[in-house]
Amino acid sequence: MSVLVLAETSEGKFKKVALEATSYGKKVAEQLGTNLVVLSINAEDNSVLYNYGAEKVLSVKNDALNNFNAKIYAGIVSEAAKKENAEVVIVDSSSNGVYLAPIVAVNLEAGYASNVVALPESTSPFVVKRKAFSNKAFNHTEISTSVKLIGLAKNSFGVVENNVSGTEEDFVPSLVDSGISTESVEKSTGKVTIADADIVVSGGRGLKGPENWGMIEDLADVLGAATACSKPVSDLGWRSHEEHVGQTGKQVASNLYIAIGISGAIQHLAGINASKVKVVINTDPEAPFFKAADYGIVGDAFEVVPKLIEKLKEFKANNA
């Protein structure tokens, strides 16, 4: 018996969500009194996983796997789970994680709970807490199959150090026929993405026009943050759809979310609720966002944001 985690890499490096899933997997293994096995695909250095509790690493190295393919990757996870007799399989909630999980669920006949935010509250019956109703609620879900599949929500458990002396084993899985080929991948380089960002700076209609986004980008630069926007802003074409956060846009689960000129409609708040700390800057003290935020400034963004950028630069210089 074991717990299996798929630790996702990007260009050979483990993503933060992979270390989070490993940290989480270690605790689940402790709850079950068993060992943690971590599966990595084309990682440069697996030893980092030992810092987060990986007692055993199954390392797959194959250039044919450089492009993600959900069915093939799901086949590898499933084969590893069977080989290690895994009782619980854990994947992250990245775009790749949510794509492959349902396929793994079928392969392993495993009940699948997505968007899980905490350790199992009991292991027999096996019950986990997950986000539902687009971040407006949680539900406690029992998984009743013998193999359980968990999709861990981003930034819900955190990266927790847990040094173990682990071992690495080469794993050569069979690759299934996928039926899908990747023709091209377009990724913005050098830009922090909303999915990976610890901090997100977001602008709304209060900014009056796309020409005023310079200060949003400057603020994001100072903080190493991703930029985002409200739905009206993307609908008006001021910013690209990729930046739209909200119930039907991207979901943000960052440590810090700064909303500038966004009133805080219920659909917007649903998309950003999972962020830990929320700051709102808005001229209207009655804006609903003030009820959802931790910190707020009632003021004109065109005055407040440039000052904030300047002060943050000073702060960064003093705390470098």
Place this chain on the structure above:
Amino acid sequence: MKILVCISHVPDTTSKINFTDNDSKFDTNGIQYVINPYDEFMLTRAMWFKEKQGATVTVVNVGDATTEPTLRKALAIGADDAIRVNAEATDGFFVAKQLVEVVKNGGYDLVLAGKESIDYNGGMVPGILASLLDYNFVNACVGLEVEGSDVKAIREIDGGEETLKASLPIVIAGQKGVVEEKDLRIPNMRGIMMARKKPLAVVEPVDASATTSAQKFEKPAAKGAVKLVDADNIDELINLLHNEAKVI
């Protein structure tokens, strides 16, 4: 091309979410139901395939009779016919197994669905359905073209997009981008009149056991009051974010 669009019947996005029966059930009191917004994009794309490429479009829902107005709305938007599997949608596996029967009986070669429903957010039915049928599968689709049996799908990835090639039969789970929001179809009076006469078949479910069960719900803990910082005192905000919230 025979298209099946999976329609979830969900609370309107503005709904206040509450629970009843000791927090074990969603409180439907005063709730307006709509076509799941992600499904709406796929339905509109299906209409395009119908008009430009002569596809037929069937919509399906797994649910009790109260979901029929939502299916009628999909018919008013332009679907040719509707199927309701008469069962409570207990979990993703259960729903997917019902849809497997519908797809097999109808011989659909393009199955469209939203990437998730906005109520349970499971995000698993399309992928499970594709795997059980051994159909190809693309998730988080933001652009879709079909020529003959060749499929070109653009998938949203973290920080970008990728272009995938596959062939029918396929299950596509999509979102905004497959069509733009401004192009979403709204039923017109003629559509609504015609929808009343279109076939809505009710079929009984096949035996399938659920693998998960939602037992209890809770709402996020009430938030403390916002701490307001004076617009002239930005240093204080930075201090709070650094020393109190510890996020910078």
